[in-house]
Amino acid sequence: MADGTTAAPAVVTGGAGAIGSALVRRLLRDGRRVRVLDNFSSGRRDALPSDLPASRLAITACDLGAAEPPADAVRGAAEIWHLAATRDVRRGTLEPGLDLTHGTIATAHLLEQARRCDVRRIVYTSSSVVYGLASVQPTPETYGPLLPQSLYGASKLAGEGLVSAYAHSYGLTARIFRLANIVDGRMDHGILHDLFGKLDADPSQLEVLGDGRQAKSYLRTEDCVEGMLVGAAGGSAPVDVFNLGADDRTSVREIAEKVVAARGGRARVVFTGGERGWAGDIPQQLLSIEKIRRRGWAPSTTSGGAIDRTVAELLARRASPG
Amino acid sequence: MADGTTAAPAVVTGGAGAIGSALVRRLLRDGRRVRVLDNFSSGRRDALPSDLPASRLAITACDLGAAEPPADAVRGAAEIWHLAATRDVRRGTLEPGLDLTHGTIATAHLLEQARRCDVRRIVYTSSSVVYGLASVQPTPETYGPLLPQSLYGASKLAGEGLVSAYAHSYGLTARIFRLANIVDGRMDHGILHDLFGKLDADPSQLEVLGDGRQAKSYLRTEDCVEGMLVGAAGGSAPVDVFNLGADDRTSVREIAEKVVAARGGRARVVFTGGERGWAGDIPQQLLSIEKIRRRGWAPSTTSGGAIDRTVAELLARRASPG
Numbered sequence: 001m002a003d004g005t006t007a008a009p010a011v012v013t014g015g016a017g018a019i020g021s022a023l024v025r026r027l028l029r030d031g032r033r034v035r036v037l038d039n040f041s042s043g044r045r046d047a048l049p050s051d052l053p054a055s056r057l058a059i060t061a062c063d064l065g066a067a068e069p070p071a072d073a074v075r076g077a078a079e080i081w082h083l084a085a086t087r088d089v090r091r092g093t094l095e096p097g098l099d100l101t102h103g104t105i106a107t108a109h110l111l112e113q114a115r116r117c118d119v120r121r122i123v124y125t126s127s128s129v130v131y132g133l134a135s136v137q138p139t140p141e142t143y144g145p146l147l148p149q150s151l152y153g154a155s156k157l158a159g160e161g162l163v164s165a166y167a168h169s170y171g172l173t174a175r176i177f178r179l180a181n182i183v184d185g186r187m188d189h190g191i192l193h194d195l196f197g198k199l200d201a202d203p204s205q206l207e208v209l210g211d212g213r214q215a216k217s218y219l220r221t222e223d224c225v226e227g228m229l230v231g232a233a234g235g236s237a238p239v240d241v242f243n244l245g246a247d248d249r250t251s252v253r254e255i256a257e258k259v260v261a262a263r264g265g266r267a268r269v270v271f272t273g274g275e276r277g278w279a280g281d282i283p284q285q286l287l288s289i290e291k292i293r294r295r296g297w298a299p300s301t302t303s304g305g306a307i308d309r310t311v312a313e314l315l316a317r318r319a320s321p322g
Numbered sequence: 323m324a325d326g327t328t329a330a331p332a333v334v335t336g337g338a339g340a341i342g343s344a345l346v347r348r349l350l351r352d353g354r355r356v357r358v359l360d361n362f363s364s365g366r367r368d369a370l371p372s373d374l375p376a377s378r379l380a381i382t383a384c385d386l387g388a389a390e391p392p393a394d395a396v397r398g399a400a401e402i403w404h405l406a407a408t409r410d411v412r413r414g415t416l417e418p419g420l421d422l423t424h425g426t427i428a429t430a431h432l433l434e435q436a437r438r439c440d441v442r443r444i445v446y447t448s449s450s451v452v453y454g455l456a457s458v459q460p461t462p463e464t465y466g467p468l469l470p471q472s473l474y475g476a477s478k479l480a481g482e483g484l485v486s487a488y489a490h491s492y493g494l495t496a497r498i499f500r501l502a503n504i505v506d507g508r509m510d511h512g513i514l515h516d517l518f519g520k521l522d523a524d525p526s527q528l529e530v531l532g533d534g535r536q537a538k539s540y541l542r543t544e545d546c547v548e549g550m551l552v553g554a555a556g557g558s559a560p561v562d563v564f565n566l567g568a569d570d571r572t573s574v575r576e577i578a579e580k581v582v583a584a585r586g587g588r589a590r591v592v593f594t595g596g597e598r599g600w601a602g603d604i605p606q607q608l609l610s611i612e613k614i615r616r617r618g619w620a621p622s623t624t625s626g627g628a629i630d631r632t633v634a635e636l637l638a639r640r641a642s643p644g
Contacts, residue, residue, distance in 0.1 A: 093491045096430075096434055096437070097430070097434070100426075100427070100430050100484075104422075104426060104480060105422070105427070108418075108419070108422050112418055112419070115418070130483075132486065132490070141466065141467050142465075142466045142467060143464075143466050144463065144464045144465050144466030144467075144468065145463050145464060145466075145482075145498075145563045146466065146468060146482075146483070147482075147483075147486040147490075147561050147563070148483050148486050148487050148490075149486070149487065149490040149491065150487055150490070150491060151484070151487045151488075151491065153483065153487060154480070154483035154484045154486065154487035155483075157479060157480065157482075157483035158426060158476070158479065158480030158483055158484075160467075160468075160469075160479075161452075161468070161469075161470050161475065161476035161477075161479035161480055162422075162473070162476045162480075164454065164469040164470055164471070164476065165470050165471065165472055165473045165475060165476035165602070166473075168454070168469075168470075168471040168472070168601075168602060169415045169471065169472060169473065169601055169602045170601075176467075239469050241467045241469070279490075279491055280487070280490060280491045
């Protein structure tokens, strides 16, 4: 019992995704048994260990947006980490039903099966975008009203409400994390991935959406996972909400310059203009992380340091792909 | 043009319901053309005028939870008042998919058709229950985090997020109203309706859910409608949120005593006990109404006065039914 491998397993939805797979590896290192649920729309099987017996790591392909997950995959779990979501905020604006199905309805399907299977604990990854254009920065968890700018943000807010209602109505415990921009070199999406790709296509210039002054807080995936473990562990409230981010912001201009420097410094940075990168973009975002800090967690680096570390990883990955 | 009858019509979803039909009558009095959308699950055709041509009042039966409303019913509208929702908070706890379908998904269906038909203005009735158990009372619109206790509350919060996201992503203007408990004598649901029904069944005693100390703010339907008209009219923000309620609270015990007195004073009031009437109930609720008050609106009566007026209407209705 002491090594945790005989304790009830953890379910991780989106467990083959960028953050999910890092969480799964971390839980496995703690000796936990893990069940991954993923629709593999963007998650990858090779992000997960392939050398473990199903008793340690069970992987179920299922689409939470289409139906409730199989009861067998949920029953007996100590807790569910619900990370599955769409990942491209912009795409949700072009396809208005996307986040409703794969965010809100998926969350409802999962919670309903959790209720039926009597799982008592839910951890939910929400997002800083639920705050919309917050007039208070750093933005604390107590900020309101929550007026998301994007349908992705709307689905995250809807998920928070569902998690809270299920917890209060059916006696579950829930922890909600509002994440800043999470980065690492294994991700195949996000601003750094996009900028590297643009330089591949045209090494002479780097086009950046917006005026470059949009500034957000970036956090490393491993810091995010540790923060969730810290925040999920304690407290007696039925539902609690924590921001997870860095203490500072990095502008898009700074990020572009770091990428150009890393790629040899020859490209000219060109801005498309406008204070937002796209409709629904949040141009300025900085979360207050005082609440989770009081629980003993802090990011291992600044926002700029998280970008630097990720740029270095992306360079190393290009030097030796695969 | 001056009388408004040739101006673009208003769409009212849930327009055959208790608040919706009062809003429709008010808009008609202003000379507006009105299109009602209702699934008639609880709305009643006889709540609406029957002597108007379809050019003044068009009624379309449709279920927003099942599909988008017909484009013809939405196209050309100056604005949509989206009031359609489930109305029994308790039922949503027993049937967990109900508020998802008839709240959240219904709202998404409506907004998507509004976007396609290029309707530029949305008014949405949310609820005080989005605040959950608020630690600040009177609760201002800036309160957070929003942790609803019921699936009904979760669906109202989800609706707020969708309205906000559609407004910001597609250039609409939106006004959101978080309503206290709305009462009038025509309603066939709610605490007064329930207590009258219980006394009919057993005139000797009146069973009250909870310990009777639950205290909420009650607002008359006509005040609610005027508040929405005031709040919807002004301001330049893409999205704005207003509480609508009374300045004070009325306890369940007070309400029960008013009902018993109105019915002859012979019944004994019996409490089932516990600080909540049911799982998901919000035992203490008082909204700050300073924001809408600064726009020039105020309730025409206290919370207790709203109860008194409604009890008198219920008595009168029993004296001459129909």
